[in-house]
Amino acid sequence: MKIHKILLGSVAMAVLPVLAVAQDAAEVAVPVAVPTDVVFILNSLLFLIGGFLVFFMACGFAMLEAGLVRSKNVAMQCTKNVALFSLASIFYYLIGYNLMYPLGDWAIEGVLSGLFPSVGVLEAVGIDASGADDYGYASTGSDFFFQLMFCAATASIVSGAVAERIKLWPFLIFTVILTSIIYPLQASWSWGGGFLSEAGFSDFAGSSIVHSVGGWAALTGALILGPRIGKYKDGRVHPMPGSNLTLATLGTFILWLGWFGFNGASQLAMGTIGDVADISRIFANTNAAAAGGAITALLLTQLLYSKPDLTMVLNGALAGLVSITAEPLAPTLGQATLIGAVGGALVVFVVPMLDKLKIDDVVGAIPVHLVCGIWGTLIVVWTNADATLGNQLYGIFAIGGFTIVASAAVWAILAGIFGIRVSEEDEVNGLDMAELGMEAYPEFSKG
Amino acid sequence: MKIHKILLGSVAMAVLPVLAVAQDAAEVAVPVAVPTDVVFILNSLLFLIGGFLVFFMACGFAMLEAGLVRSKNVAMQCTKNVALFSLASIFYYLIGYNLMYPLGDWAIEGVLSGLFPSVGVLEAVGIDASGADDYGYASTGSDFFFQLMFCAATASIVSGAVAERIKLWPFLIFTVILTSIIYPLQASWSWGGGFLSEAGFSDFAGSSIVHSVGGWAALTGALILGPRIGKYKDGRVHPMPGSNLTLATLGTFILWLGWFGFNGASQLAMGTIGDVADISRIFANTNAAAAGGAITALLLTQLLYSKPDLTMVLNGALAGLVSITAEPLAPTLGQATLIGAVGGALVVFVVPMLDKLKIDDVVGAIPVHLVCGIWGTLIVVWTNADATLGNQLYGIFAIGGFTIVASAAVWAILAGIFGIRVSEEDEVNGLDMAELGMEAYPEFSKG
Amino acid sequence: MKIHKILLGSVAMAVLPVLAVAQDAAEVAVPVAVPTDVVFILNSLLFLIGGFLVFFMACGFAMLEAGLVRSKNVAMQCTKNVALFSLASIFYYLIGYNLMYPLGDWAIEGVLSGLFPSVGVLEAVGIDASGADDYGYASTGSDFFFQLMFCAATASIVSGAVAERIKLWPFLIFTVILTSIIYPLQASWSWGGGFLSEAGFSDFAGSSIVHSVGGWAALTGALILGPRIGKYKDGRVHPMPGSNLTLATLGTFILWLGWFGFNGASQLAMGTIGDVADISRIFANTNAAAAGGAITALLLTQLLYSKPDLTMVLNGALAGLVSITAEPLAPTLGQATLIGAVGGALVVFVVPMLDKLKIDDVVGAIPVHLVCGIWGTLIVVWTNADATLGNQLYGIFAIGGFTIVASAAVWAILAGIFGIRVSEEDEVNGLDMAELGMEAYPEFSKG
Numbered sequence A, B, C: 001m002k003i004h005k006i007l008l009g010s011v012a013m014a015v016l017p018v019l020a021v022a023q024d025a026a027e028v029a030v031p032v033a034v035p036t037d038v039v040f041i042l043n044s045l046l047f048l049i050g051g052f053l054v055f056f057m058a059c060g061f062a063m064l065e066a067g068l069v070r071s072k073n074v075a076m077q078c079t080k081n082v083a084l085f086s087l088a089s090i091f092y093y094l095i096g097y098n099l100m101y102p103l104g105d106w107a108i109e110g111v112l113s114g115l116f117p118s119v120g121v122l123e124a125v126g127i128d129a130s131g132a133d134d135y136g137y138a139s140t141g142s143d144f145f146f147q148l149m150f151c152a153a154t155a156s157i158v159s160g161a162v163a164e165r166i167k168l169w170p171f172l173i174f175t176v177i178l179t180s181i182i183y184p185l186q187a188s189w190s191w192g193g194g195f196l197s198e199a200g201f202s203d204f205a206g207s208s209i210v211h212s213v214g215g216w217a218a219l220t221g222a223l224i225l226g227p228r229i230g231k232y233k234d235g236r237v238h239p240m241p242g243s244n245l246t247l248a249t250l251g252t253f254i255l256w257l258g259w260f261g262f263n264g265a266s267q268l269a270m271g272t273i274g275d276v277a278d279i280s281r282i283f284a285n286t287n288a289a290a291a292g293g294a295i296t297a298l299l300l301t302q303l304l305y306s307k308p309d310l311t312m313v314l315n316g317a318l319a320g321l322v323s324i325t326a327e328p329l330a331p332t333l334g335q336a337t338l339i340g341a342v343g344g345a346l347v348v349f350v351v352p353m354l355d356k357l358k359i360d361d362v363v364g365a366i367p368v369h370l371v372c373g374i375w376g377t378l379i380v381v382w383t384n385a386d387a388t389l390g391n392q393l394y395g396i397f398a399i400g401g402f403t404i405v406a407s408a409a410v411w412a413i414l415a416g417i418f419g420i421r422v423s424e425e426d427e428v429n430g431l432d433m434a435e436l437g438m439e440a441y442p443e444f445s446k447g
Helices: A003-012 A036-068 A071-100 A107-117 A139-159 A168-191 A194-199 A207-225 A245-267 A273-305 A309-325 A333-356 A364-381 A387-417 A424-429 A429-435 B005-014 B037-070 B070-099 B106-115 B139-162 B169-189 B195-199 B205-226 B245-267 B275-306 B309-326 B333-356 B365-380 B389-417 B426-430 B431-434 C005-014 C036-068 C069-098 C106-115 C138-161 C168-191 C194-200 C209-225 C244-269 C273-305 C309-323 C332-355 C367-381 C389-417 C423-429 C432-434
Strands: none
Touching: A003 B245, A003 B426, A036 A194, A036 A245, A036 B245, A036 B275, A071 A139, A071 A168, A071 A429, A071 B005, A071 B245, A071 B309, A071 B333, A139 A168, A139 A207, A139 A309, A139 A364, A139 C194, A139 C332, A168 A387, A194 A387, A207 A364, A207 A387, A207 B139, A245 A273, A245 A309, A245 B275, A245 C036, A245 C069, A245 C389, A273 A309, A273 A333, A273 B106, A273 C069, A309 A333, A309 A364, A309 B005, A309 B070, A333 A364, A333 B309, A333 C069, A364 B005, A364 B070, A364 B195, A424 A429, A424 C036, A429 B309, A429 C005, B037 B139, B037 B245, B037 C005, B037 C036, B037 C244, B037 C273, B070 B431, B070 C244, B070 C332, B106 C168, B139 B169, B139 B205, B139 B245, B139 B365, B139 C273, B139 C367, B169 B195, B169 B389, B169 C209, B195 B389, B205 B309, B205 B365, B205 B389, B245 B275, B275 B333, B309 B333, B309 B365, B333 B365, B365 B389, B426 B431, C036 C069, C036 C106, C036 C244, C036 C332, C036 C432, C069 C168, C069 C209, C069 C432, C138 C168, C138 C209, C138 C244, C138 C367, C138 C423, C168 C209, C168 C389, C194 C389, C209 C367, C244 C273, C244 C309, C273 C309, C273 C332, C332 C367, C367 C389, C423 C432
C-alpha cells in the first residue's frame, strides 16, 4: 500500500496497456468495455465467492446455537446443524430449486436429473467458448450453489429457537419440507418472477424471504412445542444461560462474515463498474448496520440493566444484519447504521416481551430474524424510492401468512404422528445423552 | 436480488456496454473473448482464492483433531498442527515444489533460491505488462501458494491418526520427509507430467494423491506406534471420546469450506466461460457429496446403533468430500450425492473394522482419507469416460505401494534412532503436561 | 487438476478464443490488454476480498484474546472485541476516513454524509457504464471497506494487552479516539500522501502504521494501568495461563488467513498481470514469514526451556506475519522466511524481558505488534532498494512519538476523569461477573 488511490489514480491509469487492435497506430484505442465472456465469468465468480461465504454461515449458526444452549444439549445442536444443512443440500437440489425457478416438469426433472446425466441443473462439462450469449449471464451451477445456501440458511434459523426440547427426526423432517417446498415456493413469488415481484414487493437479499420465513417457522415451532421445563415457573422467568459464550461470539463473527456474501452477491452481477460499485456499497452498508446494531444493544443494556449483556450485543449485531438485508444497496452509510441500530434496539425490547408471552426462543432467533426481518422489509421505503409501504406490507403478509399456515400444519402433523417433543426425563437429562448417547464435553465437570 | 437470472438474463445482456473500437459505427462490435492478460489474472486469482481456502483447512484439521483427542493431549495436538503446517511451508518451498515440477537442478536451485534473489520460484516483482504470453497461464507465485496447501493438507491428515502417543519431534521429522520428498515425488507422477499421467490415471484433485497418501502414512504410523494404552484391553474396545465436539464440528465445517477451494481451484483455470462453469459444477458437486456422506452416516448410525453419532456424521461429511475429490467435475449432482453417500457408509463400517484389527486411529483419518480416497479414485470410472478401472487401480497401487514403503521406512528409522512413542507414564499423564508443560484448559476441572 | 500448468501452458494458450473485432479475417487479433472497466472491477474485487479477509481478523483477535485470558474475564474480552470493531466501523466512517484522505471539509462532510444521501464516501447507486475513467481506479466503497478493516485491526491489538483489569467504557472511549483520530491522522502521513510518503518512508501494509501504532497504544495503556494483581509478587513472575488454548490456536489460524488479505490487497490493484503476480508473491511471502516465525519459536522454546511452548509458537507465527507486513513483496521466499524467523525469535526473548520490566501484557501484543512492527519496518532496507535506514527510522520515530504522546494523553485523561482500572475486588472476582454479570462458561467447574 504505497499511497492512496485517489492520489495515485491518474498515474495508475496512465500506465495501463494500450490494446493494438489494428495495424494502424491511429486506430489504436484503449479498450473500455467488458467482453461478454468476462461478464459471464465475473458474475459466476461472484456467485461462487458469495456462495462459499454464505455456506460458512451454516457453521456460524452451528457455533452460535451450540454456544447458547446448555452443555447437555450441545452435541445434539451440532448434529442438527450439520444434518439440516445436508438435507437442505439434497432436497433443494431434488425439489426446491426447480420449484423456485420452474423450468417445466420441475419435480420429475429434479428427481431424474440426479441419476441421469443428460438431465440436470448444471451446464455440461466444458461448455465451449463460442461465447457466453448461449448460456445466460452466469453459470447455472454457480447460481444453484448460491441459491442453495439461502435455502439452507432459512433452515438454520429454525433450529436455534426450538432447541433443547425437540426430537431430532421430526425436526429433520420439518427441515425437509421447509427446504424442498415452503422456502422455495414463497421465494419463487419474489425471486422466481412470481406475483410479489410483479406487485413491486422489494426484498433485496431476503429480510422477509429468508429471515422472516425462518423466523415464522421458528415461532410456530416454539409455540407448538411450548417452553422448556422450568423456564417459566412460579410466574417468573428463569434464565438458562448459554454454556459457551466464546462459541456464540465466534458464531456471530462467522455470520457477520458470511453476510457480505449473502447481501453482496445478491447484486447478482459483477460484470460492470456499476455492479461492482454497488456490491461495494452493499459490503460497507452491511458492515455498518451490524455495527449499529451491536453498539445499540450494548448501550441499551447498559442503560436499562446497568450491565452490558454480551448475548444481547451479539444478537444486536445479527439484528442489524437482518435489518439491512432487505435493502443493503440504497442507504448511505449513516442510514445503514441507523437501520441496524433500530434492529439492535428491537432485539433488546422484544426478548423480554417474548418471555412475558412465555414463548421460549432459546437463542433469540425470533427477535433477530422475524422481528428485524419485518423491520428491514418495511424500512426499505425510507431509502428506495421504488418501494411503497403498501407493497412491502403486502409481501410481509403474503409471505408470513403462507409460512405460518404451512409451518404450523407441518409441525402439527408431525406432532400428531410422531410427537415432536422429547420426554420430560430426556429433556432434564439433556438431549445429548438421551438421543445421541454422547456428550459434547465429556471430561469437564459441570458445576 | 431483484429477480432470478434466467428470467432477467436477456435484459442483463441488453444493457451491456458496447465497445467502440473504431470511429465507424458500422464496425462497432460487442467484444466477446477474454483478453489473454485477463485470462492470466483470473487463473492466478483462482489459485489465490483456492489457496487461502485450502490454507484454512489447516485450521480445520487442527480444530477437528483438538476436538477428538482427550483434553490432556489437546495443546500438543494444536502444537503439532501449527508446526506441521509451518514445516510443510518451509520444506515444500526448499525441496518439494521443485521436486514435484522439476525445472532442472531442482534441489540446488530450491535451496539457493531462498537466499539469492536472482533464483527462485516466483516471478520478479512487477513483471511488465507487455503481455501474459511470456509468463505462462498464471503467476508462478499463485501456483506455488496453491500447491503448497495440498502438500500441507497431506501432512495434516497424518497427525490425527497418530495422536495421543507419538513424540513431538519424531513426528515433525516425519512431516519434513513427507512434505519435502514423499508427497512431491509421487505427486509428480500425476501432476508433474510423470508416468501416471501418461498412463491415463485420473485423480482430479487428489483422492489418491493427497488423501490416500496422508492415509497410508497415517496407517503405517498407527501400526508401528501401536494402539493407545487401554484402548484394546481384555478383548474389548474401550471408547475414548473426544473432549470437545463443538471444536470437532467447527473443524468439519472449516474443512468443508476449504474443500471448495481444494476441488474448485483444481480446475486450474478460470479464464473461459467453460472453466468457470466447470468450477461451478465442482462447487455444487463437492457440497452434494459432503451432504450425502453426512446424511448416510446419520441414517446408518441410527439404524445400526439406534442412536445417531455426531462424530460419525462429521466423519461422514468428510468422507463424502474425500470421495468426490478424484472426480468432482463429471458427476451430476445426483451422482455426486451418491458417491459421497457411499463414502459416508464406508466410514461407518470401517471404523469398527479397524478396531477389530486393533488399529488405533484416534480421529478416523484412515477410514476417511485412505478408504474413501481409494473409493473416490475407483468410482471415477462411473462418470468419467476417459478413466478405466485398470488405470485407476494402477495409480492406487503405485501411489499406495510407494507411500507404504517410504512411510514405513521413515517411521521405522525414526523409531530405531529416537523412539517415536512417549513413555507409558507420559501417555497416561497426557502429552500436554509431559512434553509441553502446559494444559489446553487449565482451569476446567476434569470429571 | 489434470497436470501442471508449466507443462500444459502452451496448450491452454492455444485454445483461447480469438476475438473477431473486424469483418476482415486478416485483421483478427487475439486481444491482450485488460479493458479499463475490467481493471476497475478487478481492483474493487481485490479490495472486497481483502476486506472480508481482514474483517475476519477481528474474529481472530477475539478468539486469540478470549483464549489467553483467564476464564473469569472471557465474556468481557469477547464483549470488548465486538464493541471495538463496531465502534471502529462507526467512527472511522464518521471521522477517520475523511481525516485520513482529506477531501475538503472532511469532518463536516463525514458527519453529514451519514444522514444526507447526497453527501457521502460511496459512489451513487448504479453508476453508469460509460467507463471507469470517471471513477478513479476502484470503487470508493470497496476502498472504504478495506481501509476500515485496517483501522479496526489497530484497535483490536490494544484490547489484548490491557485485558483483565481495564474498565469497559474507558477502554471503548479510547477506541473511539484511536479509530477516529489517532490512527487516521498518522496513517494519512504515509498513505494519504502526507510528509512520510514524501520523505520516502516505506511501509507496504502497515508494520508501523497499523501494528506498531496498536502496539504503542497497548504499551502506554499497560504502563498506565499497571500489572494485574499478583502477576509480579514477591519479586517473582507468576504465570497466569490462558484458559483455552484451542481458542488461541483458532484465533491464530484466523489471523494468519486474514493476513493474506491484509498484505495481498495492499497491492491496491489487480488489473494487470504484474499486479496479480505481485499479489501472488505477497501471499507466498506472507505465509513463509508466518511459518518461519512459528518454527523459530518452537525451536527456541525447546532449546531454552526444554519444552516447546504452544503460546509462543502461536505468537511466533503472528510475529512472523507482523514482521513481513512492511515489505511482503520484495523478498524472496527464503528472505521472507528469515524475516519472519527473526520476528519469532524476538517474541521469545522480549516476552520475559517485559516481565522483568513488570510490564504486564496479557496476550503478548507488545512483542508481536510493536517490537516486530519495528523490526519489520527496519528490515525493509534489506530487500527494497528504495528504502533507506534513515527514512525507516524517521517513520518509526514520527509514528511512534505521535502515538505515544497521543495515547498516553488519552489514557491519562480517561484515568483522571473516570478511572480506567476496575476495583481490586472486581479484578479478583473477574470482569465477567463484576461488569457484565455473566460468565462465559457458566457450567464448567473451575479447578
